[in-house]
Amino acid sequence: MTTTDPPNPPAPTTGPEGRPPLVSRPLLLRFISMFGASASFYLLLSVVPLYAEHSGAGRNGAGATTGALMLATVAGEVVAPRLIGRFGHRGALGAGLVLMGVPSLVLTVFSGVAWITVVCLLRGAGFALTVVAGGALTASFIPSERRGEGLALVGVVSGVPSLLGLPLGVWLVSEMGYAPVGAAAGVCALAPVLSLPGLPEKEYIAGRRIGVLDGIRDRAISRPAVLFAVTALAAGIVVTFLPLAVPSASAGLVATALFAQPAGAAVARLVAGRLGDRKGASRLVLPGLALSAVGMFITAYTRSAVAVVLGVAVFGTGFGITQNSTITLMYSRVPASGYGTVSALWNIAYDAGMGVGAVCFGVLARQVGYPWGFVCTAALIVLVLPSAWRDRPGARGREEGEAAVRSR
Known part of the structure; x- marks a missing residue:
């Protein structure tokens, strides 16, 4: 590809x-x-x-x-x-x-x-x-x-x-x-x-068609999608379970936090877009994931109003950076005939990630409680940081070179 x-x-x-x-x-x-x-x-x-x-x-x-x-x-x-x-x-x-x-x-x-x-x-x-x-x-x-x-x-x-x-x-x-x-x-x-x-x-549909399976097989395309799916999973958890995780008397707190998350994501997307065009989108995926994990760790302290709002805002910032950098990266790695496949894979990662997060977190929270559930979610994001590290420009070039040698 x-x-x-x-x-x-x-x-x-x-x-x-x-x-x-x-x-x-x-x-x-x-x-x-x-x-x-x-x-x-x-x-x-x-x-x-x-x-x-x-x-x-x-x-x-x-x-x-x-x-x-x-x-x-x-x-x-x-x-x-x-x-x-x-x-x-x-x-x-x-x-x-x-x-x-x-x-x-x-x-x-x-x-x-x-x-x-x-x-x-x-x-x-x-x-x-x-x-x-x-x-x-x-x-x-x-x-x-x-x-x-x-x-x-x-x-x-x-x-x-x-x-x-x-x-x-x-x-x-x-x-x-x-x-x-x-x-x-x-x-x-x-x-x-x-x-x-x-x-x-x-003029935008000419060229060899790249199917969804082609995109899944190509790590240059599938890896950013998977990384984004992990943060989308966390976003589904925040939207679905934050109102249940904080005291019921804190309706105003929940409303504030749920506004801070998309607001932070929107601002972060704009900043990440400009930085990505100048420095390279692949350099922003790792910081976006790291901020998302930090935000989830902070949110786990559900007894503190400051921690909840700050944690969700930090998570939203990391989520916005990851959103923009992953889709920008995926589009940059295909010809125009593959734009439809990139759009499909990225949106599948978004929708499936949010759905899986909402379903699985409910089961997890019943076993360990909401705070530890948020900690586990943060830990899951941390686990994919090495994959984001390998997708940096220099690291990916070495990976492709090693794969070419092995295929000879």
Whole structure:
């Protein structure tokens, strides 16, 4: 597999520092579909389980709807590169938006758990197509010289709906009911379809197709994905179990901590993007993992409000650095024809990591308690630090050289 930086379409102008401009018309158009898909997803993420429970499905049924959503998302991310190769990026992205939008519009037509689960399966598959096909297109619109900075900006644009959509969806349900919220989520996904004809297509899909299995076999691609999955696992633990790990009277503390985590991650992504473009993204993976581990160790002292907020903020900073550096590194190691596979593998690492973390930590915490569970999570991150060390530029070059000698 090609492991050099792929050539990107030449920019028509250069900025004041001689670098191509970061924001172009195609990227602005892509922001529309990115924001719409993310808003649609997060508006209903907490609302659908509420609707399932309201419809008589109970807590188990409510949990099953979220499980179906994430299962379909991961499955869709696995097959998305093949669909992109057949129908193109715009075709796959458009299909994903439709699969998210139409089921949202008809969510409240029926109230049975089977119907709600089908809606979740369709939306999960649609979301997978939007993040994989859309992510590959987005990477193609960013100049390679500013890839880290551009991906950081992309992370902020796609992250805003998650910060606003989760609480907004629940609030709107209490004020307006389920049907209007479902309709709003449907419109958020379907309206951006009008922006797709303005997105360039053909020049970004030429070249040998790199399948998901090819990416898994190539350590230059799979190793950063695995490293990111470990921090995503910890992120799933923080979001799911922090409210349970601190005293119930500390609702304000939990809210503050859960805001500090994504806020720290967003700022860290922007800083990591600029540093990565200048120093190399591979140099930032190890510090990001180390900060993530330190943050989890601090968070383990759940009896201290200062420790909880500080620990989650430090973890969020490390998570943001790891987010941006790993995906930047993965894109830099494939040709443009492999962007879809990179997007799929990175998003699989994200979604599967968060899901596995939430499930496994619940079992662990019942045995050892929440503080020791956080310590074990930090220790797990520490265990992968040697792998990040081996992925540094000089170390990876020696590793590839030794592998070439052995293959002779």
